[in-house]
Amino acid sequence: MLKKAASSLIQRNMVPKLKLTETEQQICRLLKDYTSEYNKSRALSEPLELRITGGWVRDKLLGFNSHDLDIAVNTMSGEQLALEINDFLRRNHESCGITPHSIHKIDKNPEKSKHLETATTKLFGIDVDFVNLRSEEYTTESRIPVVAFGTPKQDALRRDATLNALFYNIQNDEIEDFTGTGLEDLNKGILRTPLPPLQTFLDDPLRVLRLIRFASRLGFVIDPDTYKAMQDPEINKAFGIKISRERVGVEMQKILQGPNPLLGLSFIQKAGLDNVIFSWHSDSAIIHYNRENTDMSKAEKAYQELGRHIELVLEKLPVLLEAFPLLQEHWKNAPVFKQNFILGVIFAPFRGIKIVWNPQKLMNKETSISESIVKDGLKLGRNDAELIAKCVESHVEYNDMILRYESLSRSDIGLEIRSFNGDWELAHLVNLALAYCFDENSLGQYQNFYQFVFDQNLQNSHALKPLIDGKTLSKQLNIKPGRWMGGVVAEMVKWQMDNPGSDEKQVLEFVQTILPNYT
Structure with a gap:
């Protein structure tokens, strides 16, 4: 559907016109007026030009509403431009219809992919970021580039995908495609890098996950040469060297909570990236301690099995979704549920495996490796980590209860449900999915048990309070x-x-x- 939407707007050999909202028109009109005054009042070898960059152009062409307005400037810094526009508004606020808003400077933060200072302010109720066009050069040790002022083409070529490198020239009211293939790739639904993919990914491996996220969100394909580069062993190594776990976690959260997480997971599994994406820790001292003082053979074997298990889940889960309306409903309406459900199912190979998370503690210094992957590897919340780990570790006991529930006491079942602290339904569906992966006939027994729980009014066992406090x-x-x-x-x-x-x-x-x- 997304490809058709793009195709209807982008005709071969034609540059489409964007249809701006009233607010976008007001912002562009203001920026045009400012730019015109600025250029007329100065003798410039290079006139000031402003462009909207980033995903705004892509999303507009796809028919999405977008409030992600990044304005790139060619001759000054983003902060300087924001200050200049505020001065323009002070002098022309009556004709412009708005007064200046406070400017917030966002300093460089390379670990969060902020390689230049950015200034942000509000125009006509919309947050607008200002930054200068830039070029980037990378070293082999870091994903943090050496950044300098650049041309529009240099800025376009440094981006992760051609369809994300489209610019909207505010003065000329036109789309600019400096990579030469961005419009065509958007039309065809293809993700490819502007520059040779292997070097692009080695410079910044996070681009791999970004392309996978866009593919799963938009339903696009990844160009074969680009996907082949993702599978290069050097990319696998670069993930561990160049990317913070926080950045991996942000991208994975967007993939797993997005519209098609199984497609994203498929790209990761087939590229052989599951071992580095789902790394159990990033602290070298913790990793070294466990390798020197604990038996990591079970963990190593689990990582060897992880890719095959994910492949099995990817085969079975779509069928289960079609057959089980309850799971479908949660899948469509609860993004965090969907994320935790998927992780609970795919982490099954790690069941029963523990690592030392804090060598300095005398007591309770061990944790399940699945909890460590979520908390320390993906940097998701502690509550999510504990819940996912509980789902992973409960499978044998829970499945045994499903098989024998008719012979169990009401309290045996209620206490098991109570142990999930209000998240029993997630645990039930995770365990159902795991059982279904290995035995499709188990679905009926799980469905019968689910109905039994409601018939017995046990679904809220976690909320049961003693009659006497x-x-x-x-x-x-x-x-x-x-x-x-x-x-x-x-x-x-x-x-x-x-x-x-x-x-x-x-x-x-x-x-x-x-x-x-x-x-």
Whole structure:
């Protein structure tokens, strides 16, 4: 559908005209007026030119609304341009219809892909970034380039994909394609690098993930030569040397929460990048400690199995999505659920494997490797990491419960559901997907169990509270609060699960029968 949308706007050998919103027209009119005044008041060897860069042109051609306005300037810094425009507005605010807004300078931050200072301000209610055109040169040790002022073509060629290198010249009201293939590639739905792909990716391996993200978001194909370069062993090495785990995590989060995460995952798996994308840690001291002091053979074997397991999941999961409306609904409407579900399923080879996450601690210094991948490898939130790890580690026990649930007590099932702290449904679907990958006939048993949970009103077991709170219990038993209370309350909750509809008097009678075990 996206390719058709692009094709309807881009005809062969024709440069399309963009249809601007009213606000975009106001911004461009203001910038034209400022540029015209600036150029007329100065004798310049190179006149000032302003261009909208980045993904705005691409998205406009695809029919998407975009508020990502990056203005590139050819003869001054972004901060200087923003200050000049603010001065212009102070002098012309009545005719322009707006007053100057505060300017926020964003300093260089190479670890977050900010290689030049950028100035941002608000025009007609839209955040607008200003930066100068630039060229970049890289070393073999870092993805952080040496940056200098550049020409429009140099700025276009340094970008990750030709279709992301299209500019909109504000003065001329026209699209500029300095790579020569950006419009055609957008028309055909092809992602390729402006310069030779291997060197482009070695300069900055993060571009690999960005192209994969665009392919999965837009449903585009990756040019064969470009994809071949992604598979080069040197790219695999460069990921570990040049890219921060935070940047990997940002791109992976966008892929996994995007419209087609399985396509993105397929590109990663077939390129043999799963081992570096899902690295379990980035701290060299932690990695060295584990290699020297723990048995990492199971982890190494799991990484060898990871690619094959992902391939199996990619084969089975689309079929499961079609067959299981509940999973479809979550998949479409809950991006974070979708992300955690996918990670919970593909990390199955890491089940039962632990690493030392803090050698300095005496206690609780180990964690599951799946939790470490999410928290330290992908830099996602701690809650997500713990939940995904719980899903991964629970499979054998959970699957056993599914097979035997008709012979289990109500509390056996309720306590298992309770252990997921409100995320039981995610755990159920993760375990269902894993079981389905290896035995398609297991789907019926999982569906039957799911219905049983709701029939028994156990789905909210995590929210079940004891009918008598600890303070009241202590008072009624005339016993001071102490260690006994934790065990008694836990047994109260279990008893209530097995005796739904019971009242406080019945609970207290039960407590009195077990109290000698705790006091």
